[in-house]
Amino acid sequence: MPHIAEHVVFMENVSSGEHFLTSGGSPRRVLSNISLLMKRSEAWGITGTSLYEIKLLLEIMANIRPYDSGRCVLIEQGMPRRKRVILRHVFYIGNSQMIYNNMNVLEYLMFVTGKLQRNQVELQEEIFELLIGIGLGPISLSPNNLLTKEEKAVVALLAAVYSGSIIIVFNLPEYEFDPILSDAIAKLSNLIRKMGKTLILGTKSCLLIEKASTHSAVVAGGKVIYSGTVENFRYQYDHVIVKIRDKQALKIKESLTPLLPGYQLSIKNDTLMISGSPERNDPELIYKKVLESGFIPELMEMNPKTVQNAYEELILEHDLPQ
Amino acid sequence: MSMIYRNSYFKKELRQAYSENRTSSGRKLASALFLGLISFALFFVFQTLQESVLSESVPQIMQPSFFSTVTIYIHAAFVFYTLYFIVNYETLFFSEIRNNSWYLLIQMGYHPVMMFFSKLLALLYTAFMIYTVGFLVTVFLTLFLKYTFILSYLPSLYLAGLTDIFLISILSMIFSLFTKTIVNARYWIFFSAVIIVVLKIMLGEYTILSNRVSMQNINNLFALNYTAYIPAALVLMILFCFICLIKSDNLAKYYNYNPPSDTPFIPEGVQVVRIDSSTGKQKILWNKDKKGWRGRVFDTVSTAFLIIFICTALAFNIFIILINTSTPGQEVSIRGVIPFVFQSRTMEPAIQMNDLTFFRKIDPWFPVEAGQIILFEENHLIYVERVLVKAGEELKADIDNYPPLSQPGAMLKTVPREAVHGVYIGRNRWLGALIFFANTIVGRILFLLVPAVLLFYSKQINDYLKKQR
Incomplete structure (x- = not known):
């Protein structure tokens, strides 16, 4: 029985040869001492402050670009010396030009899956149902040349689902996926994980990470400042306990500050955010103190702990520009 | 969902620049019909220019025969194919490898060598089909003109045209493998068409192509003492196919990195350099500040070209209007030279029908000598004749060529010196x-x-050109 690799990406102290150079400044490595471990059936969302850093990290992972030092191992087999060479176990999507424009979506997917030893009628039905299932039914018969680059990228991702590759690298952090496409990616991500494959998404969208990823890594200043599960990320860094939305948010803040010692109160977009440390995390107490202050807010809700808030907190914690 | 999509790479290639199979075949046939019709129309345009230098210089397209219509067709097909390749470059050639379309297919189990042969075959098959149908349409349309049908030179003409189209197809394929940007590849396709024309001139292809007798034997196209073009073209095609196969197979082994589409934006004033940690050498990978200079050069060149073309065409139109509005006594002169389109055979062989002639505008004291051709006015009509005798203030002038059955001397005129407006200095x-x-x-x-x-x-x-870039 062949050995099934559990660790699909192993990076240890990987540093890039690429450096950022500003006039008058000294060069800074784009990526420095990156260590990551990704396992089978995981979906990783890689985000960060710089598009170039995210893109380069995923390129190194997919053997598209060389790295200067450290160790990078794919599916426990090492990394080829020759860069950009096609690896059967890595399906890399780095742009959306790879799909043909003179076909429609379903036809293209039938074309690319033509070499699978499958009954064509059943396969077409399956792909069509999958397209409908992930919410892309309306574009399933649209010519590819009428699709947006984001839609084309999702079509390429769908093709990758049918490939034999264990690792799918979706490296398009510069793209902005609308909620429909984000949901489609999330559903494809679930499917990929169920098939025992690993999806690695490069994105600037925290929402996409929240929907489509089980794990997340945040790269800033060339270093990984967080890596782990998305759930842990949300609970570890999103310290906001309660959100109060009111026109008089500023006055409420002034009244509550002395009543809630040890809690941080801040205002963002007319919303008062009450944060606390893991030890000071009592929504009931906050509710009581709000009533004590004499205000009846227009809206008061428990913070659902989002990746976006966690990311912002993390970036603030590291004193980095957003 | 009753329709089941069953696509092979060959079928996909056959559709080429079009979006539907049926549309694709229909458009190909329409292209062939269009080519036949346009050649036929061009033949009639040329027929209107019978009375010009063209009849002597390019009789192979001016004579009323099948040879002329078919010769026009094979040249029109070549121009059509060059334009078709330039416009549909992305779909027809190997730019899809650089776009990583093959990367995706290879990941899905397709084989690059098979894809190469499918692509080549589909391209040549399409070229063959359109060219052949267009050829037949041209011959069919010419039948209506009731010219003598000579079958023997048609196979040679067919083969000569097909060779050009296959050669430009394969040359375009090879450029698509070696050129990184689409714009450059399009320029190369244009230059390869020019190279083919130059090659045909150098290897004597046009000499045999214009010879209706030699073209009646197809073997003459392969006879090196006539022309080396077709044998050379065949060798080049085989060689280029071989290079294409190796290069495409090699390119398809890699993911193709396409900056800037693969490179997200980097802040202003920041360069990305790769530093070799062992030698310390720096190589600039990305410099946003430098981006765009080629675009500016392209914009300037294309705008300049457009302006030059428009200005030249407008100047030419003004020139034609001036010539057409010349009236006796009010001839238009440009820097002392009167341009005059000569629409008669009376001065042959010195001046022929529809030649643009130039006369120097002269004043009454300019010495006119016997033997000179003069432009003079009589009864508000302009005449051009040769001076035979100069007698004081009067000149005796006559035409050089009396048409058959006319009476010689009928046009002999006595011209007062003051009626002479110009002396002939040349023609174009x-x-x-x-x-x-x-x-x-x-x-x-x-x-x-x-x-x-x-x-x-x-x-x-x-804006379109900028978008294309």
Whole structure:
């Protein structure tokens, strides 16, 4: 029985040869001492402050670009010396030009899956149902040349689902996926994980990470400042306990500050955010103190702990520009 | 969902630039029909220029015969294919490898060598089909003109044209493998068409192509003492196919990195350099500040080209209008030279029908000698004749060539010196033919309407070219 690799990406102290150079400044490595471990059936969302850093990290992972030092191992087999060479176990999507424009979506997917030893009628039905299932039914018969680059990228991702590759690298952090496409990616991500494959998404969208990823890594200043599960990320860094939305948010803040010692109160977009440390995390107490202050807010809700808030907190914690 | 999509790479290639199978086949047939019709129309345009230098210089397209219509067709097909390749470059050639379309297919189990052969076969098959149907349409249409049907030179003409089209197809394929940007590849396709024309001139292809007797034997196309073009083209095609196969297979082994589409934006003032940690050498990978200089050069060149073309066409139109508005006694002169389109055979062989002639405008004291050709006015009509005798203030002049059955001496005139407006200094036969052409409907469209449209839509054209980049 062949050995099934559990660790699909192993990076240890990987540093890039690429450096950022500003006039008058000294060069800074784009990526420095990156260590990551990704396992089978995981979906990783890689985000960060710089598009170039995210893109380069995923390129190194997919053997598209060389790295200067450290160790990078794919599916426990090492990394080829020759860069950009096609690896059967890595399906890399780095742009959306790879799909043909003179076909429609379903036809293209039938074309690319033509070499699978499958009954064509059943396969077409399956792909069509999958397209409908992930919410892309309306574009399933649209010519590819009428699709947006984001839609084309999702079509390429769908093709990758049918490939034999264990690792799918979706490296398009510069793209902005609308909620429909984000949901489609999330559903494809679930499917990929169920098939025992690993999806690695490069994105600037925290929402996409929240929907489509089980794990997340945040790269800033060339270093990984967080890596782990998305759930842990949300609970570890999103310290906001309660959100109060009111026109008089500023006055409420002034009244509550002395009543809630040890809690941080801040205002963002007319919303008062009450944060606390893991030890000071009592929504009931906050509710009581709000009533004590004499205000009846227009809206008061428990913070659902989002990746976006966690990311912002993390970036603030590291004193980095957003 | 009753329709089941069953695509192979070959079928996908056969569709080429079009979106549906049926549409694709229909459009190919329509292209062939269009080519046949346009060749036929061009033949009639050329027929209107019979009385010009063209009849002597390119009789192979001017004579009323099948040879002329088919010769025009094979050249029109070559131009059509060059334009078709330039416009549909992305779909027809190997730029899809650089776009990583093959990367995706290889990941899905397709084999690059099979894809190469499918692509090549589909391209050549399409070229063959359109060319053959167009050829047959041209021959069929010519049948209506009731010219003598000579079958023997048709196979040679067919083969000569097909060779050109196959050669440009394979040359375009090879450029698509070695050129990184689409714009450059399009320029290369254009240059390869020019190279083919130069090659045909150098290897004597046009000499045999214009010879109706030699073309009656197809073997002459392969006889090196006549022309080396077709044997050379065959060797080149085989060689280029082989290079294409190796290069495409090699390119398809890699993911193709396409900056800037693969490179997200980097902040202003920041460079990305790769530093070799062992040697310390720096190589600039990305410099946003430098981006765009080629674009500016391209914009400047394309705008300059557009302006030059429009200005030349407009100047030519003004020139034609001036010549056409010349009246006796009020001849238009440009820097002392009167241009005059000669529409008669009376001065052959010195001046031929529809030559653009130039007369030096003279004053009454200019010495006119016997033997000179003069432009003079009599009864408000302009005449051009040769001075036979000079007698004081009067000149005796006559035409050089009396048409058959006319009475010699009938045009002998005594011309007062003051009636002479100019003396002949030279002619330009090709410019004459061009003016003759410009006065036809097609000429008017080409020289007046096209520049006007270009002028009107220059912004849109510039924007389109920028978008293409």
